[in-house]
Amino acid sequence: MKREILFQMKSPYRDDFKIQGFRFGEGEKSVAIVGAMRGDEIQQQFTCSQVVKNLIELEKEGRILPGHEILVIPSANHFSMNINKRFWAMDNTDINRMFPGYDKGETTQRIAAALFDEVRGFKYGIQLASFYMPGEFIPHVRMMDTGFQNVKLAKKFGLPYVLVRKPKPYDTAVLNYNWQIFDTQAFSIYSGDTDTINKESAKIAWLSILRFLNSMKIIKKDMHEGFNSSVLHDNDMETIKSNQAGILYSQRGAKDEVKEGDLLAKILDPFTGAVRSEIYSPIDGTIFFAHDKPLIHQNTVMYKIVKF
Amino acid sequence: MIKTIISEGLPVDEQLLIRKKIIQNGTGPKRICIVTGTHGDELEGQYVCFELIRRLNENIQFLDGTVEVYPALNPLGVDSVTRGIPTFDLDMNRIFPGDPNGHLIEHTAYEIIQDLKGADMVIDIHASNIFLREMPQARINVQMSKKLIPFANLLNIDFIWIHDAATVLESTLAHSLNVIKTPTIVVEMGIGMRITRDYGNRLVDGIFNMMKKMKMWSGPISKEISKPMLSTTGEVFFMNADASGIIIPSVSHSVNVKKGDLLCQIVDPFEGVVLQNVLSPVDGVVFTLRTYPVVYEGSLIARIFSKTPCSDNL
Numbered sequence: 001m002k003r004e005i006l007f008q009m010k011s012p013y014r015d016d017f018k019i020q021g022f023r024f025g026e027g028e029k030s031v032a033i034v035g036a037m038r039g040d041e042i043q044q045q046f047t048c049s050q051v052v053k054n055l056i057e058l059e060k061e062g063r064i065l066p067g068h069e070i071l072v073i074p075s076a077n078h079f080s081m082n083i084n085k086r087f088w089a090m091d092n093t094d095i096n097r098m099f100p101g102y103d104k105g106e107t108t109q110r111i112a113a114a115l116f117d118e119v120r121g122f123k124y125g126i127q128l129a130s131f132y133m134p135g136e137f138i139p140h141v142r143m144m145d146t147g148f149q150n151v152k153l154a155k156k157f158g159l160p161y162v163l164v165r166k167p168k169p170y171d172t173a174v175l176n177y178n179w180q181i182f183d184t185q186a187f188s189i190y191s192g193d194t195d196t197i198n199k200e201s202a203k204i205a206w207l208s209i210l211r212f213l214n215s216m217k218i219i220k221k222d223m224h225e226g227f228n229s230s231v232l233h234d235n236d237m238e239t240i241k242s243n244q245a246g247i248l249y250s251q252r253g254a255k256d257e258v259k260e261g262d263l264l265a266k267i268l269d270p271f272t273g274a275v276r277s278e279i280y281s282p283i284d285g286t287i288f289f290a291h292d293k294p295l296i297h298q299n300t301v302m303y304k305i306v307k308f
Numbered sequence: 309m310i311k312t313i314i315s316e317g318l319p320v321d322e323q324l325l326i327r328k329k330i331i332q333n334g335t336g337p338k339r340i341c342i343v344t345g346t347h348g349d350e351l352e353g354q355y356v357c358f359e360l361i362r363r364l365n366e367n368i369q370f371l372d373g374t375v376e377v378y379p380a381l382n383p384l385g386v387d388s389v390t391r392g393i394p395t396f397d398l399d400m401n402r403i404f405p406g407d408p409n410g411h412l413i414e415h416t417a418y419e420i421i422q423d424l425k426g427a428d429m430v431i432d433i434h435a436s437n438i439f440l441r442e443m444p445q446a447r448i449n450v451q452m453s454k455k456l457i458p459f460a461n462l463l464n465i466d467f468i469w470i471h472d473a474a475t476v477l478e479s480t481l482a483h484s485l486n487v488i489k490t491p492t493i494v495v496e497m498g499i500g501m502r503i504t505r506d507y508g509n510r511l512v513d514g515i516f517n518m519m520k521k522m523k524m525w526s527g528p529i530s531k532e533i534s535k536p537m538l539s540t541t542g543e544v545f546f547m548n549a550d551a552s553g554i555i556i557p558s559v560s561h562s563v564n565v566k567k568g569d570l571l572c573q574i575v576d577p578f579e580g581v582v583l584q585n586v587l588s589p590v591d592g593v594v595f596t597l598r599t600y601p602v603v604y605e606g607s608l609i610a611r612i613f614s615k616t617p618c619s620d621n622l
Contacts, residue, residue, distance in 0.1 A: 009605050010552040012576075086397050090604055091439065097402065104548065107606035132398055133411055169478035170402050239409060245317030270320045297324070297395075298317030300412045 001056055006073065007114035009107075017079050019111070021118060022052050024059055027067035030218050032119035032184075033126045033209065034073050034175065037096045038087065039080025040195040043202055044128035047191060048074035050206040055219075063220045070218065071122065076115050097170060099178040116178065124153075124216070125179040126209055129188040133301060135291045136254040139204045141229070142188040144171060148180040151231055154187055156215040157208040158226015161288070161306070165234050187212075192254060232306060237288055240303040244277040246270050248296040256287045264303060267296060284308045313423045314416050326381060326416065328423070329357075331364050334372035338524045341424050342515070343378040344433040346401050346481060348385020348392070352498035353433035355508035360515060370527030373519075376427070381420060381481075389501070391437070402477070405484035421484055428522065429459060430492040431515065432482050438500035439600040440608060441561045443467055443593075444507050446536070447494040452486050460493050461536060462521055464514030466562070467595050467613060469539045499599060510534075537593070542615035545590055549574055549603040551583035561597040571610055574603060590614035 007019040035041070035048030052072050058064055075081065079089045087094050093108045100120075101113025119125060129142065140161040143149045154162040171177045179186035191205035192198060211226050213219040242248075247268040252258055258281040267277040279302060289304040296302065314326035328341075342360060344353025357379040364375060380386045384394045392399050396413055406417025424430055436442045445467035446460035453470050460468045477483065485492040495511060498504040517533050519525035549555075553574040559565060565588040574584040588594075592614035598607065 011604065012552050012554060012602055090602070090607070091437070092391065094399075104546075105606060106548065106608055107604045110606040132396065169404070169484075172478065245319050247319065295319035297319065297412050299415055301410070 001052075001059055006118050007111065009110075011079070014079070019073060019076050019115065022055070022072045022074070024055050024070040024072075025064045025066075025068045025218075027069055029122040030068040030070060030216070031124045031126065031213060032071045032073070032122040033128075034115070034119060035075055035128050036078070036081060037076045037127075037175070038094065038130060039077055039082075039084065039089075040086045041077075041128070041130050042081070042195055043191060043193040043197055044130060045075055045078075045081070046197050047128050047189075047202045047205045048072060050202065051209055054206065054210055058219050058221060065218060065220060068218045070213070071119065073115070073119070076111065096175055097173045099173055099175050100182070112175075116175070119175075120179070120182050120184065122184055124212075125176070125184040125186040126212070127175055127186070127188045128205065129176070129190055130194040131190065133289075133291070134293045135289055135301075137190050137192045138254050138286070138288050139189075139191050139201055139208070140232075140288075141208075142176075142190055143186065144177055144180065146177065146180045148183075148185075150185055153185055155229040155231070156212050157187070157189070157229070158211045158224075159189075159204070159208050159229055160227045162229045162231045163233075164231065230306070232288075237304040237306055238283050238285065239301055240264070240279060240282070240305065242267060242277070242279070242291075242296050242298055242300045242302050245296060245298040246276050248291065248294055248302075250290065250292070252281075252287060252290070253292065254287050254290045257285070258287060258305065259284050270295075279303070281305060314419055316412060316416070324384065324412075324416075326378070326383060326420065329361060329377040329379075330374065331361065331368070331371065331377070332374045333368050336372035336374075336524055338373035338428045338522050339376065339426070340373070340515075340519065340522070340524070341376045341378065341427045341430045342433065343381055343424070343430060343481070345378070345380035345386045346382055346432070347399070347434065347437070347500075348382050348388065348390045348394075349438055349500045350391075350433075350435035351386070351501060351503055352435035352507060354379060354386075355503045355505060356433055356511050356515075359508060359512045363512065363516070367527045370525055371519075372526065373522075373524035375519075375524075378420075391500075401481055402479045404479055404481045405487075417481075420481070421488070424485055424492075425488060425490050427490055429518070430482075430485055430490060431463075432492055432494045433511070434494060434496045435498045435500055435502075436496055436596075439598055441499040441597050441599050442496045443562050443595040444495065444497040444510060445469055445595060447471060447496060449483065449486065452491070455491055456493050457538070459491070459518060462514060462518040462533070463493070463495065463536075464510045464517060464530070464533045465495065465497070465536050466534060467539070468536045469544065537613060537615065539613065542592070542613055543590075545592065545612045545614060546608065547571065547586055547589070547610045547612070549584065549586075549605055549607045549609055552604045553577075553583045555598060555601045555603055555609065557597070557599075559594060559597070561594060561599075564591075564593050565612065566591050572598075586610070588612060
């Protein structure tokens with residue numbers, strides 16, 4: 001393993017900002033893995049650190065197969081993480097809305113350009129991603145329908161689901177989209193949590209990455225094959241929105257299997273505790289996403305349920 | 309009349325309210341919309357809304373049509389000194405055109421688009437951010453320039469910046485409206501968290517001037533409407549910091565500079581040394597200037613518009 005500083009920038013008073021890379025093996029640029037790009041992506045940072053730890057062990061045992069280079073970048077924004085900010089510490093811009101970046105541009109454009117310069121050209125790109133909605137997901141692989149996506153490959157992570165979704169206007173500036181445009185097979189791994197560490201779901205995520213590397217014959221490791229992933233599109237899920245605002249008292253969470261008519265949650269009056277609304281499942285299915293904050297706005301996505 | 313276009317419950321005893329003021333007179337079919345407050349720290353538009361409505365109220369007899377004013381598309385942000393949408397930490401101007409079946413904020417963005425759709429003109433007022441001061445200017449996508457430049461010329465601004473298609477952010481309100489054939493001009497002026505009264509008055513004069521040309525306004529208008537520079541008659545130069553440090557300015561905003569003039573110095577207060585002398589690469593006018601002193605490598609310091617010699621004859 002070679003530990004490298006891929007990008008370095010001085011700060012007026014803070015320590016230098018550095019993006020560190022961990023490079024394993026030599027040969028074809030096989031896989032680039034990117035962890036936290038936002039300051040609250042602690043689960044993503046932790047997951048990536050465990051990938052590095054596992055790869056160090058595998059390298060010691062000679063289990064990284066010849067002819068492959070793996071680059072892991074656990075953190076691209078610890079300047080924000082260290083001070084509990086989500087976006088760039090100075091101007092609050094989002095590095096993951098700056099790709100492919102611009103090396104003569106603004107600070108986060110330069111960071112994105114430096115990062116993309118390091119990770120482009122790899123055959124496979126894996127990002128440990130987070131979602132803007134507060135909530136818990138079933139661990140899954142997400143890919144954008146750009147015409148370049150390869151669902152068969154995504155199933156090799158062995159996660160329960162592969163979600164293919166249509167790009168939205170802002171997606172053209174995210175890493176995953178640009179990877180695909182520049183001929184890298186790109187996958188975003190959602191392990192379910194962001195600003196807290198959930199060891200169980202993090203382990204599912206890092207094992208899924210190792211499973212993918214194993215399946216692509218980049219490493220050699222005895223592993224369980226994982227799930228035979230179901231492939232989903234946005235319209236395969238039933239969205240349930242809140243019809244009231246208040247205190248959310250959840251009865252069911254992500255991964256739960258539910259029947260039509262099951263009580264999923266109650267929304268309580270924050271002054272009297274009276275039940276303002278009871279939320280029932282309209283279908284039989286598995287909860288793919290569940291809002292998990294204690295307060296809920298009206299007309300907010302509370303659940304997404306995959307139909308059986 | 310004030311109309312509520314969004315009313316959604318917040319968790320504890322409060323509604324998220326997005327409202328517009330409708331001022332209507334006569335039988336004219338034209339409708340213009342003035343929107344601002346998408347970024348909660350951009351407040352220049354607040355004065356424009358106040359002054360526009362004040363003048364309309366005083367002289368309503370001259371109006372023949374409808375003026376709709378949306379002072380705060382992001383009311384939670386404006387009222388809490390937050391640029392993005394509080395609780396979601398999202399830039400509201402990156403979620404358009406929204407989604408009727410999406411999350412509250414996506415649904416809100418969708419409803420805003422539906423409400424503005426069909427207007428004869430939308431003026432989307434921004435105020436840069438807390439770092440940069442901007443000369444009053446319109447920003448227009450090259451694909452819409454033929455339609456929008458004649459209107460922008462009426463707004464009493466100093467500069468019209470035509471953007472290449474490749475640099476256009478598709479998730480903005482203006483782009484989303486232009487795509488559905490609702491003409492929308494983005495006006496950038498001033499600086500975040502402040503109100504520059506002179507700029508506000510100028511834009512209000514410009515809006516009345518535009519309404520006059522649209523035959524919505526028959527009252528008096530300012531006789532001093534400025535003729536803006538057009539970016540396609542020259543070139544825009546960006547100056548970004550090469551070093552991280554503290555900026556000491558040497559020029560004022562909106563001034564003409566010569567090639568080689570010192571714009572500012574980036575200094576290291578610890579060592580007492582100059583890290584970078586930022587010099588103008590061209591003759592031109594400083595239409596964007598950084599006012600916030602702390603910079604990182606890459607931070608935008610200034611934008612200068614340099615007119616091509618003889619461009620007046622182009």
